[in-house]
Amino acid sequence: MDAQTLPPPDVCDRARAAKDARFDGLFFTAVRSTGIYCRPVCPAPTPKRQNIRYYPSAAAAAAAGYRPCLRCRPELSPGAFVRGGEQAVQRALALIADGALDEGSVEQLAREVGLGGRQLRRVFLAETGATPIAVHGTRRLLLAKQLLTETALPVTQIALASGFRSLRRFHAAFLEGCGMPPGAIRRQRGETPAGTLALRLVYRPPLDFPLLLAFLGKRAIDGIERVGADTYERVCGPADAPVFLRVTAVPDRPELRLEIEGGDPRGLPDLVRRVRRLFDLDADPASVQAGLAGTPQLAIGLRRRPGLRVPGAWDGFELAVRAVLGQQVSVAGATTLARRLVQNHGAQRPAGRPGLDRVFPTPAELAEAPLEAIGLPKSRAATLRALAAAVAEGRVHFGAGQRLDEFVRGLVALPGIGPWTAHYVAMRALGHPDAFPAGDLVLQQVLGGADGRLSERETEARSQAWRPWRAYAVLHLWFLSGDAVKENA
Structure with a gap:
């Protein structure tokens, strides 16, 4: 507003x-x-x-x-x-x-x-x-x-x-x-009607809601969230006082419908903010297009996916944990590890629903947890414990208003977290539109094209023309890479 x-x-x-x-x-x-x-x-x-x-x-x-x-x-x-x-x-x-x-x-x-x-x-x-x-x-x-x-x-x-x-x-x-x-x-x-609250969440069109759901669905954590072809559902709040959310698109209008069951009404502003960030509802597609259309590869992406948004995250710590779990493994492999993490260390909700009956573990709970038991290598388990301890002690936080460079410095100071992970977390957990993991191999390959993969320095230099919308460039280039794989299959 x-x-x-x-x-x-x-x-x-x-x-x-x-x-x-x-x-x-x-x-x-x-x-x-x-x-x-x-x-x-x-x-x-x-x-x-x-x-x-x-x-x-x-x-x-x-x-x-x-x-x-x-x-x-x-x-x-x-x-x-x-x-x-x-x-x-x-x-x-x-x-x-x-x-x-x-x-x-x-x-x-x-x-x-x-x-x-x-x-x-x-x-x-x-x-x-x-x-x-x-x-x-x-x-x-x-x-x-x-x-x-x-x-x-x-x-x-x-x-x-x-x-x-x-x-x-x-x-x-x-x-x-x-x-x-x-x-x-x-x-x-x-x-x-009394009972379930339903709120209208308006955005500037276009927005590709199915594409957002597909991205989030591949990374959904069982017990915490459930993603369908046209619906996002989630449980949050304390174990004994769950809040259930359901988000759907409204036909023929540029808005989503947010349904909320349970919880204290004083928490409504926070719930709305989180949903708006999760689906990037405050994006300005016209400004993004104006900032990226001068690059040929991105111009192709903008034509193919004009409604692409940067998928956000419900909770910064949860996303950061998910990012560490995903280091050096596939998306499917990281999702499996996240499911094991929640099953082993997330509390059961006594009033939960099937598929939405867990609480994501807190930083304090993971700081001393035997994470190797879920199949993590010792080094990555140590990284996850270091991250949890830093968040529990307040040395790292995911609150609003942080400068990108300061946030990245704070994360990369932790063992096992590099610039790629830090920028990815900033992109999704903070909703920072200028986050850019220049070391990403897919970005370097797509930008290099037939001339060969660019270096990290060359990729960073190329990205300066896209500021402050580099996070959107990242998503377009990732999807273009997937297009190339399908076209060459």
């Missing part, structure tokens, strides 16, 4: 006139005559141009005194990648989304991204049109609006889930931001 610097006015005009979903979340249209702000895809009649003002984010429109539209629902807009200031704004936005301002201050947030408080406010105003506090407040308000519209949760639970500690403050903020009390939203929507 935050956007990058505002596109040119003529681009906004055309996108708004065409109701182009590719620009959803990249700007917001405020209408002076009505006092509301809308997404580019709003189905309402097009207002006169002289009554329109464009804003780079929902927070900027809200700060200018506009209210969110009830028809197009700005709370559904996907996020966007922000360029500028060594990605300080992007890192700060990720930290805000992870709750950095729920308890902390703007000064603490600024220190986390390496800026002063005044400097952070200045770059935020330049990039998003609003201050960090305004962005945080708008995010909370729009989440509450979505939960009021799409769920039957009591208003008190929605207030808590949205980060409000006081029902009185929630009512006051909602009245100020939306121009009506929370109950008015409830009266305007249709009946919402």
Whole structure:
């Protein structure tokens, strides 16, 4: 729900006139005559141009005194990648989304991204049109609006889930931001069934959901997740209080449907963030294509798979463990080792479902575990224990807002973890769009083509033209390699 610097006015005009979903979340249209702000895809009649003002984010429109539209629902807009200031704004936005301002201050947030408080406010105003506090407040308000519209949760639970500690403050903020009390939203929507929560997760098209499921399905861990031809299911949460998730595509609309059973409503923001990261729902395909289309091999990949996204990860530690298990073995072999790991060291869920009845082991549990028993070589078992210990002690973490180079340095400092593994984890666990494992043999071979495999240095040099979208280049080149194998078979 935050956007990058505002596109040119003529681009906004055309996108708004065409109701182009590719620009959803990249700007917001405020209408002076009505006092509301809308997404580019709003189905309402097009207002006169002289009554329109464009804003780079929902927070900027809200700060200018506009209210969110009830028809197009700005709370559904996907996020966007922000360029500028060594990605300080992007890192700060990720930290805000992870709750950095729920308890902390703007000064603490600024220190986390390496800026002063005044400097952070200045770059935020330049990039998003609003201050960090305004962005945080708008995010909370729009989440509450979505939960009021799409769920039957009591208003008190929605207030808590949205980060409000006081029902009185929630009512006051909602009245100020939306121009009506929370109950008015409830009266305007249709009946919402109680029980399973179902939320709409919107993205900018195109998105190849079957391709994402195929990638995740080959790497799915039995007992934790289950991937079908058109469905992703997962269990998370503590052993005695499981949360079951189901994600499916919505036909004929650029959105996924997230169904949630169980759990504390206060955990909803975290669940939504994890699902959006898992399916890379905040990607900007148009910007990715513009950044990669100049390379012939990538231009082929973009034509073949325009909806390709970078598959994320539900949990950073889980993905890092899976990456270590996959060192020097096939994808199928790593999946087998992951299944054994969960069976041997993952707790059983007493209220589990068939196929979704395990808890992934914690870092503390794996730090001293006899991992050789699942078939790991001693060196790789030692690497996995070192990783688990580093995470348990806080020396390595997978939280939002980390700089790519710092994260990679922290991982490669561990025995048995090299740059390839570190960049792969950054690509999927952190969702870092510029992660690039230059030592990957497949990348070197595909880029070298008939002239022979490139060196790691040559591969790194070639990749500079693709920044900040190198992770997408990696996925395209991997798939192109698979295409070549099929064509030559």
